[in-house]
Amino acid sequence: MRVSGKRHVPGETDYKAVVIGGSAGGVEALNVILSALSENFALPVLVVQHLHPSDDGSFALHIARNTKLSVVEPIDKALIECGHVYTAPANYHMLVERDGTIGLSVDERVNWSRPSIDVLFESAALVWGESLIAVILSGANADGAKGICSVKKAGGFTIAQDPASAETRVMPQAAIDTGAVDKALRPEEIGQLLAGLGMRGNM
Amino acid sequence: MNNNKIESIEIDLLLEAVFRRYGYDFRSYARASIERRTRQFMSGAGCSSVSEMIPKVLHDKEFFSRLARYFSISVTEMFRDPFVYRAVREKVVPLLRTWPHFKIWHAGSATGEEVYSLAIVLKEEGVYDRATIYATDFNDDALERAREGIYEVSKMKEATRNYQQAGGKASFSEYLHARYDAVAMSGSLKERITFANHNLAVDEAFGEMHLVFSRNVLIYFNRELQNRVLELFTNSLVRGGFLCLGTKEDLRFTDVNNRYDVVDGKAKIYRKKSVP
Numbered sequence: 001m002r003v004s005g006k007r008h009v010p011g012e013t014d015y016k017a018v019v020i021g022g023s024a025g026g027v028e029a030l031n032v033i034l035s036a037l038s039e040n041f042a043l044p045v046l047v048v049q050h051l052h053p054s055d056d057g058s059f060a061l062h063i064a065r066n067t068k069l070s071v072v073e074p075i076d077k078a079l080i081e082c083g084h085v086y087t088a089p090a091n092y093h094m095l096v097e098r099d100g101t102i103g104l105s106v107d108e109r110v111n112w113s114r115p116s117i118d119v120l121f122e123s124a125a126l127v128w129g130e131s132l133i134a135v136i137l138s139g140a141n142a143d144g145a146k147g148i149c150s151v152k153k154a155g156g157f158t159i160a161q162d163p164a165s166a167e168t169r170v171m172p173q174a175a176i177d178t179g180a181v182d183k184a185l186r187p188e189e190i191g192q193l194l195a196g197l198g199m200r201g202n203m
Numbered sequence: 204m205n206n207n208k209i210e211s212i213e214i215d216l217l218l219e220a221v222f223r224r225y226g227y228d229f230r231s232y233a234r235a236s237i238e239r240r241t242r243q244f245m246s247g248a249g250c251s252s253v254s255e256m257i258p259k260v261l262h263d264k265e266f267f268s269r270l271a272r273y274f275s276i277s278v279t280e281m282f283r284d285p286f287v288y289r290a291v292r293e294k295v296v297p298l299l300r301t302w303p304h305f306k307i308w309h310a311g312s313a314t315g316e317e318v319y320s321l322a323i324v325l326k327e328e329g330v331y332d333r334a335t336i337y338a339t340d341f342n343d344d345a346l347e348r349a350r351e352g353i354y355e356v357s358k359m360k361e362a363t364r365n366y367q368q369a370g371g372k373a374s375f376s377e378y379l380h381a382r383y384d385a386v387a388m389s390g391s392l393k394e395r396i397t398f399a400n401h402n403l404a405v406d407e408a409f410g411e412m413h414l415v416f417s418r419n420v421l422i423y424f425n426r427e428l429q430n431r432v433l434e435l436f437t438n439s440l441v442r443g444g445f446l447c448l449g450t451k452e453d454l455r456f457t458d459v460n461n462r463y464d465v466v467d468g469k470a471k472i473y474r475k476k477s478v479p
Contacts, residue, residue, distance in 0.1 A: 075453045076422040077429075089451055095235035103235045104451050106419045108278050123235045126207050154207070 008157045008182045015197055016131040018043050019124045021117030023050040023139025025167025029187040030137060034067035036191025041069060043198040045085045048094060048115045055090035063087060076104045088115035095123040111143035121147025130155030135190060137161045139171030145178050152180035160184045213253035214241050220257050227271055228404045231428035244273045275342040277313035282320045282365035284450050289370045290470035295414060295445050296328045304333050305413035308439060310403060311420035312338035315349025321416060322392040327372045331395060337409060339401035350398045352388035359386055403432045408439040415440055419449035430458045437462055437475065446473040
């Protein structure tokens with residue numbers, strides 16, 4: 001699938017949320033990005049990282065050590081709050097509901113993955129449209145490529161980790177190959193960009 | 204109005220048509236999941252819009268059946284979340300044991316993997332013969348598969364690992380009979396299980412249960428329907444009876460929260476208070 005849409009000019013919109021998807025090598029990049037965000041970062045960040053099905057929340061604890069934001073592994077129907085990072089629990093898809101809550105599901109795997117990045121991105125695109133920033137990080141499969149197209153079609157801002165900087169380049173490259181990615185950046189650059197776009201006062 | 208909003212109206216109309224024509228109520232399902240399933244079904248059915256599905260649903264029973272089956276697919280596994288079965292074994296069974304006879308309602312039993320898991324725990328704890336187990340689902344295909352209790356061999360490796368982590372006391376293979384590329388659950392596990400159709404969205408309570416086991420069912424419902432179903436569970440339980448939910452489901456922020464004590468916060472096991 002190739003998607004062409006109008007080029008998204010970052011900063012022209014009031015953003016409401018960030019969604020991030022990663023797989024193999026994604027955790028390191030995610031740590032770099034989240035460590036660049038201050039406690040004043042005013043957007044919720046929803047993360048799908050492919051995990052071993054038996055992960056019991058240790059991923060969320062690991063992420064929490066490297067960021068000033070509160071990291072939550074949500075229960076079903078948790079209210080999405082600004083400045084919080086929500087990590088999809090192992091073995092559950094994480095979706096965004098129109099009432100601003102998180103919905104979890106144990107539906108079948110998508111792209112052999114549960115949680116799946118496509119599932120999060122597609123539901124987030126429906127709710128936040130052009131006010132959404134979506135980021136695809138390092139990984140070894142193509143999960144997230146369809147999701148990034150949905151975000152782009154809804155007018156959102158799409159970023160992929162520069163494949164040259166990724167431990168495993170397949171996933172960001174698959175996203176870029178759809179034509180739906182606005183910018184390919186290294187993790188430090190993504191962190192700086194998000195920090196600027198999501199600062200309180202810019203809202 | 205953008206296309207997303209228009210599609211949302213179409214989905215409302217589709218679910219309304221399903222309810223008024225067939226009595227199946229998906230209007231109170233968690234919206235994001237049901238929308239996703241609608242879109243997936245639509246592309247598989249070769250329709251280009253949700254609206255196109257509405258006359259088909261109204262006039263073609265077979266089309267509706269396929270849609271309803273698609274909406275009600277549930278995915279589960281043997282001893283899913285092994286620590287939950289360990290907690291049932293260690294914290295619930297000792298109290299079930301104090302009743303000469305006890306009843307269990309497994310609501311939303313899907314294809315049956317978890318009801319057999321529960322049966323194995325009761326067997327190994329020596330209380331199976333005192334139990335009556337009702338396994339219910341609103342999907343007749345799933346119920347039929349649960350009743351048969353035949354599963355793919357390929358799933359048994361993980362099932363065995365889960366069984367061991369759940370504190371299994373024997374060898375998991377003792378409960379299985381090999382059949383070509385499948386395994387059948389031992390008939391002795393089925394003796395005390397009654398499989399029945401029950402729709403949580405519209406049907407009434409089951410009486411006098413000592414344990415209601417319902418995992419990853421509530422997450423498919425919106426808050427309103429969740430509260431209806433939790434009320435139903437609460438009314439079905441004896442005082443001091445147990446409620447076991449999915450590990451990402453929680454009674455906090457629900458209408459029945461103050462009617463239960465927490466037995467195990469991680470395994471989401473609750474006990475109905477003796478005094479209402």
